[in-house]
Amino acid sequence: MDPQSAAQQRIVLAAAYWRIGLVDGADALGTAATEALTAGLDGDAVVALASIYRDVDTFRLERLLDAIGTELGMSEALAEDPRVVVARDLCGRVLAGEMNERKLTSWVHGSFGHDQERPALAGLAVLDDLFDDVEVGSRAADRIARDVRKAALRVLREIPPSSPATAREFGDAGR
Numbered sequence: 001m002d003p004q005s006a007a008q009q010r011i012v013l014a015a016a017y018w019r020i021g022l023v024d025g026a027d028a029l030g031t032a033a034t035e036a037l038t039a040g041l042d043g044d045a046v047v048a049l050a051s052i053y054r055d056v057d058t059f060r061l062e063r064l065l066d067a068i069g070t071e072l073g074m075s076e077a078l079a080e081d082p083r084v085v086v087a088r089d090l091c092g093r094v095l096a097g098e099m100n101e102r103k104l105t106s107w108v109h110g111s112f113g114h115d116q117e118r119p120a121l122a123g124l125a126v127l128d129d130l131f132d133d134v135e136v137g138s139r140a141a142d143r144i145a146r147d148v149r150k151a152a153l154r155v156l157r158e159i160p161p162s163s164p165a166t167a168r169e170f171g172d173a174g175r
């Protein structure tokens with residue numbers, strides 16, 4: 001992925017994580033915007049976001065994200081359901097070995113439940129239920145963990161990003 005696309009992805013991910021309450025918005029978005037500037041993505045909104053103060057209000061952050069969406073052609077990616085953006089990112093983290101399978105299933109289950117509109121995510125919720133009934137480190141837990149990795153790959157294949165700016169690179173899986 002080229003540096004500018006990677007910087008756009010970081011902005012989208014920071015916005016999604018912030019919108020669902022998993023990171024401090026000013027820190028995450030300010031850092032992502034600074035990285036975008038160093039990658040060569042320039043514009044008034046990017047500069048403004050990179051220079052925000054920690055105590056900036058939510059409405060200002062949202063206005064800056066709207067402006068960045070227009071400025072960088074990322075409006076569609078920034079408008080995507082942030083839970084879905086984060087779910088795809090967490091699936092990618094599991095496949096990259098950056099996160100354990102149980103944390104993924106627990107988060108997906110808590111965020112989506114057994115969402116019948118997104119069967120790939122519902123499959124992860126079912127696997128979370130199965131984790132509840134096995135001992136950590138057992139063969140059964142290892143088997144479930146393997147199934148989680150398969151399900152994570154399925155999520156990346158079946159729930160494509162609304163924009164290439166939110167695609168994580170795992171072969172063709174994230175596209």
